[in-house]
Amino acid sequence: MISSTSSAVNIYPLSSYTFGTKDPRMEKDTSVSDRLARMKINYMKEGMRTSVEAILLVQEHNHPHILLLQIGNTFCKLPGGRLKPGENEIEGLKRKLSSKLATNSLGHQPNWQIGECAAVWWRPNFETIMYPYCPPHITKPKECKKLFIVHLSEREYFAVPKNLKLLAVPLFELYDNIQRYGPVISTIPQQMSRFQFKMVIS
Template sequence: MSTTTVTAMHSSQPPIIPKDFSAKQPQTIRLYPLSNYTFGTKETQPEEDPSVLARLKRLEEHYVQHGMRRTCEGILVCHEHNHPHVLMLQIANAFFKLPGDYLLHEDDEIEGFKKRLNERLAPVGSQFSGEGVNEDWEIGDTLAQWWRPNFETFMYPFLPGHVTRPKECKKLYFIQLPKTKVLSVPKNMKLLAVPLFELYDNSVRYGPQLSAIPHLLSRYNFEFVDENDNVVAATPGTGEGQNPRTKVLAGDDGQDQGMTDYPGENAENGGQGGQ
């Protein structure tokens, strides 16, 4: 269905169609509704480091043995009320991060990344069966690279000119979710679906990396489909009469949460995005 048709469906007057404005545009991305996915929990995955200092110390040890650490994280996108939502982990009701982690030094980039995604989100045992359980990850474009120049918490979306030996490079990849998929989150974490407008310009709550995601995704046009695979909206264009909110999908207390509304921007400002 064309953008023109979708726009006309939501307007009492025919729109004025401008001259084509799609030059050098990436392929339009199809987003499936949040209700297409199944969410569950699995065994707790404790954090490797008890403190920030311990994490930086382990980074230093890795650098001495293997050189710059490679970290991969995924931007997984679906939609709710025809608005893009990013799947995100929350730890201890405060710390937000994208699915993924650092690669083992001997791992291939993409295969090692898929292994890390499975550690965080793949179902285990016979918890679930059927369609969407063993779907492979479709790793898309690299959307950003963040650099850690020193053994410090600060990372930058550029490599400072005086730095010739960065200690870590973190890459963020776009991951287009298939039509259906089963995801399980460790019990000590929450899996959230966070709308783009909640992330935008909200570095106080989510940190500079996560709050930049709406900028990274702005290069794409999206088409939104319903549970029956019908296109119901497309960008440019919006849904009507809905107020998307962050959803708690699973985790944190050992019980599945369904798709519970989460206070999001109305909650206390204690959380920070991953560094």
């Protein structure tokens, strides 16, 4: 039983936030096959990859929107990334969020409030496919990805790398849209169904 207090999320209007840019952050991989090849090398050195990603909610027209980073004109992803070996999940997600969305000035770092883990996904093999469970015949999964709710402050400044776009995508567009957003992002609306949204007009 999830208590209504622990699952309540305040969502502020998109207009409450200010967006700027910062130097580009180059992607380490230019293709999916490159990424999977690098994952294989890292697995040999460090074992299973552990990654954390953030669900950042804003509202427009009284409807929840998710902030997604867009690479090029097609590929979208949640802010986050791979943890260092032995790194704490919460601290690692804060580090990743700051590298993706905070200014380079130490005095203007957002106060990232990491909330509940909303979903866990598993990558059984060095392939793109991931599951919301670890298949029983897989004894050594290659990646575990956790999605966390991040409670945004009422006002914040985000600095987006110049080679990326930050999009606010409505939940209804994500729902069941696996072709556009993939299995992880397209199931966020179902994961969010257990949370109580409070639309705050600032």
